[in-house]
Amino acid sequence: MTRLCEACVDTFRAQGGALTISAGPGEQAAVSTPGAFEDLEPLQEVLGEGPVHQAIAEDRVVVLRLGASVDEYPVFSQLTRSVGGEATLYAVPVHGEDRVVGALSLYVTADPRARSAEDLQFVADAVGTVLLGHAELLDWSERNPFHLATGMVVAQLGISPDDASAMIRARAFSSSTSLLSAARDVLERRVTFSYDE
Secondary structure (H helix, E strand, C coil): CHHHHHHHHHHCCCCEEEEEEEEECCEEEEEECCCCCCCHHHHHHHHCCCHHHHHHHHCCCEEEECCCCCCCCHHHHHHHHHHCCCCEEEEEEEEECCEEEEEEEEEECCCCCCCCHHHHHHHHHHHHHHHHHCHHHCCCHHHHHHHHHHHHHHHHHCCCHHHHHHHHHHHHHHCCCCHHHHHHHHHCCCCCCCCCC
């Protein structure tokens, strides 16, 4: 999956990118190229908002100038201001078997050639076809702790799974850590949730 992401970054002469594949609500596998933009993909995952979520939900290419205020994802757009410099984020839905299965993100600081929505979509869909044809490229093993931790929070607080996952996301955000780290803290009982807190 990483090599596919890198190939897309090279194809469009981007300065960074990420590939996120979704198996359902709250279940995603993602890879990012190293560099200045690699922290933005986990940030979208932790916040549960951003261009990737919008591209997947609305099945359309989303273009965002980093640092611009966006009503649909105010926290993410505010936090992108710390990246520095001018950059544009392209979030492109990835299709497979006539449905959206994820998103390709490209971070561009210079725009030496046009990136049409049609070209971006064509490449993203080619990636989707490759991934669905080679399921072994996807590693879902890291996602299991998040689902187990969600179940623990449901049991601790007697709330819905959506609310429990929101609690874990909030913990990850407030601790400036990844969802996986926050989930492991719950599973290893370093963090517990109660109504007394």
